[in-house]
Amino acid sequence: MALIERIENVIKAELNALLDKAEDPKKLASVTLNDLQECLAECRATAAGLICEQKAILRHREQSEKQNRTVARKSRTCVNERPR
Template sequence: MTIINRIEDLIKAEFNALLDKAEDPQKLTSQLIRDLEEALADCRATAAEFICQQKIAQRQIEQANNASATWQSKAEHALEKGREDLARSALEQKQREIEKAQEAQQKVDDLAPALEKLSGDADKLQSKIQQLKAKEKGMLRRLEAGQARLHIKQTLSSDEMRSATRKFDELERKVARIEAEVESYDLGQPDMWQRFEDEQKQQQIDDELAQLKQKIAS
């Protein structure tokens, strides 16, 4: 059976080895998944056809058995009536129906192992498809992360980024120079709070001196 041979070839394929050799693992993985899904669909279609043939054969067995029983009854009835010739003819028809049932049963028996094999192959294909899809998802996540990191690396090492960094450093130095100039104006000048405290102390001395003068004058 071509479909079974094809499925076996796909199942036996060394997926990991193929992925290692592939220039584009994602593309190969997607193609393998499509091939496996196509094989799985063929497998199921073939199994459905075999099941249909089995059911037809089983109906033929049932019909042949019923017909055989009918011809047996007719043969007995003919003998009861003394018609041995009719009984013989009935038994010949009965034998034909038995042969039909045997042929149909042989077809059922022949289809059974093929169906069992197809069922096993379908399970293996389904398992392989799930494994490859999981690998494909992991590969896509790794690819997206790698592309994001590469973009960041390229951006950080680009001429535009280096130029922007230099401009920022120059601006930072300019701000620092302006701050330094502002602070330089305060060098050599009393602190405002210190002047305020000195004035308060002077005012206190003036008040005490005025009180002392008043006391002496009294």
């Protein structure tokens, strides 16, 4: 029985050593940094897209307001010029 326990302990120790190597803090920090940089790039792209969309909406609003003023002015002119 002692031999089996000894072999079991050696296998566990080897597995733990492999896991420790796989979880290298420098590699983990590097992977985390890369993930954060990718996320930041995605956020910047999304923000840029939203800013462009906002500007387009504002331009459309300004055009609509200008058109509304033009129609209102023409309507007043028509009302004032109609025969009485």
